[in-house]
Amino acid sequence: MPNDKAGEIPPHQNTQRICREIKALRKAKRLTLRQLGERCGRTAGYLSQVENGTVVPSIDSISRIAEALGVETNWFFPATTGASDAEAAIVVRNQGRRRISHSYSFDTQELGYQDFLLSADLTLDLIMGMTRLEPGGKSRGVPTKGQGHFCGFVKTGRVNLTVGQEQFVLGEEDSFSFDMTIAHDFANAHDDVTEVVWTVTPAHLDF
Known part of the structure; x- marks a missing residue:
């Protein structure tokens, strides 16, 4: 080659x-x-x-x-030390997790959160990721629209979720799903770090 x-x-x-x-x-x-x-x-x-x-x-x-x-x-x-090619194509170890929020068109660290890729790669029809929201962190501060469908699971902490005109406070092990063409927003108005595991389909990162 x-x-x-x-x-x-x-x-x-x-x-x-x-x-x-x-x-x-x-x-x-x-x-x-x-x-x-x-x-x-x-x-x-x-x-x-x-x-x-x-x-x-x-x-x-x-x-x-x-x-x-x-x-x-x-x-x-990615940090896949000791992993075979077969494992690297399927498994993501904790130390090999990649940050995807660097690729967004805005600075997520200023907003108080970071997104990490949990999928092994981006070749599937969906992406699995994790958002880590610091206390006071928010996705944009104002509801925004996108494309596709979004599903999430609150791993730790609590998160305020706005979808359209509806507002919800979700706690640990609560889950949610919505059409991303509806304006939506996330915020952590609480004292602890919140982690949300999510999927988006079809796969895209044009945020």
Whole structure:
């Protein structure tokens, strides 16, 4: 498989997995090859070859692609020390959990929360994640609309949920689901950290 040099991927990394991850993240961000190419300074043809695994991207290209997709370069090199390729494709260990809120179009840390990817990758028709809301943390502060369906389970703490005109306070082990085209909002108006495990379908990260 040709390599574009300029800093090669470490030999222990699964290059085919990296190529699949680039394609999956681009699709989750709902970007075309041309749009991604304009952001990272690479041609759509080159990116297509990368995604199809016919060209192995250099570290420099991966860094440019990562920046264009709003993630850190290590997104494509998750901590799977000792894991087989088969395990890495299915299982996410606690220490290998990746932060996805870096890729959003707004700063979630300023809002008091972070989102983490619990799915092994983004190639399925749904995404599973976890939100960690600090006391006073909120999703946007005002209800917003999206696309798809959202389901969640309160793992720890309490969360204030607004869906349309309805408002709810959910405690530990409560769950919920709603159509994301309805304006919605989350907030932690309580004294403890709240963790919510959730899924969104179809898979997308264009927040």
